[in-house]
Amino acid sequence: MKKLLIETIAFLSVLTFYISPSMAQTKLIKIDGSSTVFPITEAVAEEFQKENTSIKVMVGISGTGGGFKRFTRGETDISDASRPIKGSEQQASRENGIDYIELPVAYDGLAVMVNPNNTWANYLTVAELKKIWEPESQSKITKWSQIRDGFPDIEISLFGPGTDSGTFDYFTEAICGKSGASRGDYTASEDDNILVEGIASDTPALGYFGLAYYEQNKDKLKLVPIDDQNELNGSGPISPSMKTVMDSTYQPLARPIFIYVSAQSAGKEEVRKFVEFYLTNAAKLVEEVGYIPLPAEAYQAALERFRKGIKGSVFASKDKTVGLSMAELLRMEK
Amino acid sequence: MNRKALNNFWDKLFKLLGITSISFGLLVLLALIIDVIIDGYPRITLNFFKSFPSRKPEMAGILSAWVGTIWIMVITALISIPIGIGAGIYLEEYAPKNKFTNFIEINIANLAGVPSVIYGLLGLGFFVRYMNLDRSVLAGGLTLALLVLPVIILSTREALRAIPSSIREASYALGATKWQTIRNQLLPAAIGNILTGIILAMSRAMGETAPLITVGALTYIAFLPQNPVIIKDSFPFMGISFQGLFDPFTVLPIQIYNWVSRPQKGFITDAAAGIMVLLILTLIMNSIAIFLRYQNQKRVRW
Numbered sequence: 001m002k003k004l005l006i007e008t009i010a011f012l013s014v015l016t017f018y019i020s021p022s023m024a025q026t027k028l029i030k031i032d033g034s035s036t037v038f039p040i041t042e043a044v045a046e047e048f049q050k051e052n053t054s055i056k057v058m059v060g061i062s063g064t065g066g067g068f069k070r071f072t073r074g075e076t077d078i079s080d081a082s083r084p085i086k087g088s089e090q091q092a093s094r095e096n097g098i099d100y101i102e103l104p105v106a107y108d109g110l111a112v113m114v115n116p117n118n119t120w121a122n123y124l125t126v127a128e129l130k131k132i133w134e135p136e137s138q139s140k141i142t143k144w145s146q147i148r149d150g151f152p153d154i155e156i157s158l159f160g161p162g163t164d165s166g167t168f169d170y171f172t173e174a175i176c177g178k179s180g181a182s183r184g185d186y187t188a189s190e191d192d193n194i195l196v197e198g199i200a201s202d203t204p205a206l207g208y209f210g211l212a213y214y215e216q217n218k219d220k221l222k223l224v225p226i227d228d229q230n231e232l233n234g235s236g237p238i239s240p241s242m243k244t245v246m247d248s249t250y251q252p253l254a255r256p257i258f259i260y261v262s263a264q265s266a267g268k269e270e271v272r273k274f275v276e277f278y279l280t281n282a283a284k285l286v287e288e289v290g291y292i293p294l295p296a297e298a299y300q301a302a303l304e305r306f307r308k309g310i311k312g313s314v315f316a317s318k319d320k321t322v323g324l325s326m327a328e329l330l331r332m333e334k
Numbered sequence: 335m336n337r338k339a340l341n342n343f344w345d346k347l348f349k350l351l352g353i354t355s356i357s358f359g360l361l362v363l364l365a366l367i368i369d370v371i372i373d374g375y376p377r378i379t380l381n382f383f384k385s386f387p388s389r390k391p392e393m394a395g396i397l398s399a400w401v402g403t404i405w406i407m408v409i410t411a412l413i414s415i416p417i418g419i420g421a422g423i424y425l426e427e428y429a430p431k432n433k434f435t436n437f438i439e440i441n442i443a444n445l446a447g448v449p450s451v452i453y454g455l456l457g458l459g460f461f462v463r464y465m466n467l468d469r470s471v472l473a474g475g476l477t478l479a480l481l482v483l484p485v486i487i488l489s490t491r492e493a494l495r496a497i498p499s500s501i502r503e504a505s506y507a508l509g510a511t512k513w514q515t516i517r518n519q520l521l522p523a524a525i526g527n528i529l530t531g532i533i534l535a536m537s538r539a540m541g542e543t544a545p546l547i548t549v550g551a552l553t554y555i556a557f558l559p560q561n562p563v564i565i566k567d568s569f570p571f572m573g574i575s576f577q578g579l580f581d582p583f584t585v586l587p588i589q590i591y592n593w594v595s596r597p598q599k600g601f602i603t604d605a606a607a608g609i610m611v612l613l614i615l616t617l618i619m620n621s622i623a624i625f626l627r628y629q630n631q632k633r634v635r636w
Contacts, residue, residue: 035595046556058553060469
């Protein structure tokens with residue numbers, strides 16, 4: 001018994017003696033942020049690691065706000081964002097001495113959806129959407145007939161993402177005019193698949209979420225074309241699609257999404273390599289995961305911004321990214 | 335006579351009620367399992383275990399998830415078992431019965447009922463931020479260790495309490511010290527029940543998602559923590575590395591959670607296959623617990 005004990009101790013001490021003093025530092029790139037941008041960054045990380053096996057990339061999902069919280073504290077190298085950085089977040093980054101480079105990576109469309117058995121809502125105007133979703137409508141607008149004359153007199157049931165989501169922020173800003181302004185009496189879920197099931201099983205339902213989820217559930221949902229009553233970007237109701245988002249006729253429910261690269265991290269070889277890989281391969285990968293790529297010149301411009309190390313945000317200075325067309329985006333980038 | 339018939343009737347009725355209750359539970363469980371198997375079994379291939387997660391559902395696998403789960407379980411066990419058993423023995427055998435120990439006991443019982451996400455918040459605040467462990471295997475393992483600790487303490491105490499006091503007294507009568515009594519009489523008799531409690535606690539920890547999401551394990555990770563055993567080409571040909579403890583990780587329930595919320599149908603299949611793997615792991619652990627209890631019942635005879 002005693003002998004065994006001594007032997008064990010001897011063996012352990014020999015082993016501990018040979019504990020490798022911290023292995024050759026493996027290179028790790030830390031990314032966190034929006035769940036909307038996640039599929040794109042994941043795709044890029046997957047392809048990147050196939051070519052660069054010595055560099056590890058981790059991509060978290062903390063939401064745009066949660067991601068910026070970590071980013072401005074210097075905990076991550078890159079932050080995924082489905083909206084530009086906010087004033088309070090810029091403040092935090094200044095206080096912690098974190099500079100950043102802002103790079104648009106894709107366009108995302110929000111789709112408004114109803115049940116396939118809904119025969120009446122063949123299009124909706126932005127004003128009507130506002131009437132449905134604005135905070136003042138809470139427990140007042142409860143029937144389809146209140147939205148437009150001729151709609152049936154049946155209860156409307158609403159589905160949408162929860163308040164932590166960047167999609168919620170964007171939709172409320174684009175439709176109700178203020179980020180976060182929404183009625184509260186709707187079924188909210190962070191899991192878009194639950195929204196899909198909810199709308200698919202409830203005839204008088206209406207809801208909104210990212211276009212990618214509609215693409216995968218076309219058979220269960222009916223897409224509602226949106227009329228923003230602005231002749232300048234296409235007249236009449238327009239359905240979201242790759243084409244209408246790209247030519248900026250599907251407005252205002254299309255938005256650019258971003259990655260923010262910490263300027264400190266951009267000095268690191270592996271981060272620089274990753275971001276360049278991101279921007280050169282984004283066009284192909286973005287489409288593959290169901291989003292809408294920017295024009296090739298936009299990626300080129302972003303790449304130049306990154307190489308020159310131009311810091312700060314051009315999009316945050318504009319009040320909002322609502323209705324920002326591809327052409328405008330390109331002009332702002334340059 | 336009449337009274338007897340009535341009693342018999344109630345007896346039968348209660349039996350029927352019991353059978354209905356248990357079959358309801360079992361049927362629901364069976365339906366869930368069958369549904370998962372139908373959805374997931376085409377994905378259960380060797381490649382599913384060998385591949386990292388991917389944006390393409392048909393290529394995605396659970397390599398980083400199951401390796402992460404094993405890492406986390408080992409760390410959790412290494413930390414929680416010695417502390418849990420030690421605390422249990424102290425409270426049951428050594429601690430004086432006074433207000434202070436009463437207070438501790440009540441709190442341990444309460445902790446066993448605290449929702450797991452609260453432990454996640456504690457882990458985030460203390461291990462991740464304050465101790466600067468970042469979102470590492472160690473931080474996750476420590477958090478889950480806290481989660482299972484009360485359960486292990488309670489089951490250790492229950493196991494010790496189940497031993498008749500005549501055993502203790504007989505041991506003292508033969509001149510054994512307190513420690514000798516615990517070491518040679520109580521622990522061997524109680525170990526079966528203690529292990530059962532530990533394994534049930536661990537299999538609960540294995541399926542936990544909430545605390546690890548809070549700690550920040552909800553991530554795409556296509557690499558493994560550094561292997562602890564390093565093969566070298568010079569003497570002594572082997573070394574140990576603790577780097578893995580500080581590497582980021584993901585676990586099975588989180589990978590499943592991630593897949594379930596994806597739009598592509600293929601990921602639902604992946605999630606179902608992941609659930610099957612998790613169910614089988616839990617099943618194996620629970621069967622070990624039952625086996626140990628059975629062995630123990632056979633062995634211990636006073």
